[in-house]
Amino acid sequence: MIPSVISHYQILEKLGEGGMGVVYKARDTKLNRIVALKFLPDRVNQSEEEKARFLQEAQAAAGLNHNNICTVFGVEEQDGHLYMAMEYIEGGTLREKLPFASVNDAIAVAEQIGDALQEAHEKGIVHRDIKSDNIMLTSRGQPKVMDFGLAKLKGSMKLTRSSSTLGTLAYMAPEQIQGGVADVRSDIFSLGALLYEMLTGKTPFRGEHEAAMMYSILHQEPDSLQQSRADIPPVLDRIISRALQKDPADRYQSAADIAGELRRIRKTKTGVVQPSEAKGTPTTSVGPAARKGTMPTKRRVILSGAAGVALLAVALYFLVWRHSVIDSLAVLPFENVGADPNTEYLSDGITESLINTLSQLSSLTVMSRSSVFHYKGKDVDPRKAGNELGVRAVLVGRVMQRGDNLQISTELVDVSNNSHIWGARYDKKMSDILAVQEEISREISRQLSLKLIGEDEKKLARRSTENIEAYQRYLKGRFHWNRRNESDLWKAVDYFNQAIEKDSEYALAYAGLASTFVILPIYSGLPARDYIPKIEAAAKRAMSLDETLGEPHVALGFSRYSFQWDWDGAEKELKRAIELNPSDPTNHQWYGGYLEQRGKLKDALDEFKRAQELDPLSPIITDNLGEVFFYMEQFDQAIEQYNKTLELDSAFTLAYLDLGELYARQQKFDLAISKLIQVRQISGANSPYGLGDLGYICARAGKNDEAMKSLNQLVGFSEKGFTQSVQIAVVYGALGNKDRAFEWLERGYQERNWQLGYLGVDPYWEGIRSDPRFTALLKKIGLE
8 A cells, every 4th residue: 555645755646557557646745746656566566576677667768858758757665665756747548539530630649659769769768568558648639658667678687578478469569479579660560550540449450359369460461541531641551551561671660760751741731642761861760770780970972873674664765745855854753552562662663663774865864763752652743843853754653563463554744734745554464574664665656656766775675684583572672772771781682682593694683782782881880891892793793794784883983982992993983884874873973972082172073063963852962062062162152052951851960960060160169069969869879970070079179078978989889890990080180199090090991991082181180181190091092
């Protein structure tokens, strides 16, 4: 029995009781505030195991500070009673609100819950029991995530028996039911189930008894949301379906990802949009998908890439419509209208294949994948998108796969007057997928009376494989490659290898391997020296099989200047890539990076501008332009480009990082530090991203204690396997410890750290540039 007064708390009333505690409303007589006190129930108060779990909950929750998480004030024990003091929330549980009358209100609440989970996940905490009873709604409708009693801290003691199935069954992820390890993706599954319930008033998986419900979660798909209410946009079906995937690898990989999707829907006036894939920007994901990886700490390079054999190709040399020559085209992301979200790779693959094939045609400018995929998941008017992209025509399409049946609908729109140029629907078997390209080409030629000649006809008819299974695995590899995180990149490697197993002469699969291995050092945190042989082998094999591909050349060129410092060899490959595919923005972007590192800043600026013409909505290319202006000490132009980058993507951390360096250069240290703090807030405490730059700026500002704090954190990350040698050297150099700076630079040289390529142009090294050892290092990497 709990007394009416305990310590400095006056018990007012009992609020509720659950398996892990009894909660009372109380008054804190010291601070004169109302709080909630959670006690272990009497039946388990004597159990050391339960006490340990209770303390674990308190420790987990006490480390969280977020508007959508119930605040924990502290843990105390008196007269054998262990209790936790926490924020008192005036309101009711989310369950009492179900179902939501307003779809937008449900989206807003789910978005905030996602943000709260991301905060917990960044602290290494998995909730493991997200359900409507564990979410409180304040009187203003603000959600508060409660009860981290089932939370499992990384490295904490294992208190749960392996046979236990904690959590409420209706919301539990398959891996929890099967006794596996719950991670951040388990919480994402539960959030998907919760959002489904918020919209329909019922959970997605149901059964008359426990066994039936478990079977439903493991083997069945939930009913479409539209069966419950007509005002739910189809996009929510896709988002929830992805969150509820049986395989954790197929779900959103971070709570930030699903919260971001919901945020985009809420901000869209119609609310009818589709989920967009991860952009080529630093991820805030923590947990398995980023357990060892680190986004690049400086000048992150993102491959726009070439997708390969076209699934669909529009045979265009000149498009003549009402006597107007159409010489530019955007292929908007094809819509996946099938019930199975696992076929999303197919619609994305069709789009990317179209772009890559069409971009090889003479006299036709085709917008890059990076730019057009800004429109993925959005209800966009083709004419508006075409005007924004500066093209004359837009191709839109829909893909539906049901078993072995494939249905593809296409429409070509004239941007000048929004008129229909051509459209068709193709009903094929999956085994006919490679033949669709030629069929559509012939149909368009007939409709528009086009006369294709010479090399254009060959490019449209070229197939890199005749093996359908190999082709499907290749498309899946590209799908994961475009997600840009360590976990997905390894999946891409796996799928490309599977494609090669099906067809050992599949040039595009080898090119995909080369493109994956060349960016893995940047995302995995492993030394690049481990990847160089793999890049070389895959790229050369692709070239030997198809001498017309530009992709293996640009991958090889990037490897040779970033990891091997073979400048002549790199330039040869990069120029060959541009020669083979002058319309690929990545070819110009990476050649611009090469010229930038060689100190040829005017030429680099020209290449980046060309890349931006081909890919106007790319944050990384826009930021690259700002960097060149910065090195040219044209600071106003640099700031303009960095701000444009943030307009394209407000979470693009590289732009904040570059602004910090610029302000430090101008000795505006407080402003510079504020930008780096934004970087750290976005990237999270579990990432080393931005620590080196923050340490450098603090040292420049005379805040040596803060600089040392960043330095010690970097060393800690390095000991965990993150490749941070160059960033550690940056901070040591700024602190004036040249010996330690050169020790870490030598380690970076041995690791083949790509950041060393900027030694000749980056002002970060001004403090040690006059040292003879710096000159010697420049000579070793061919920059002196």
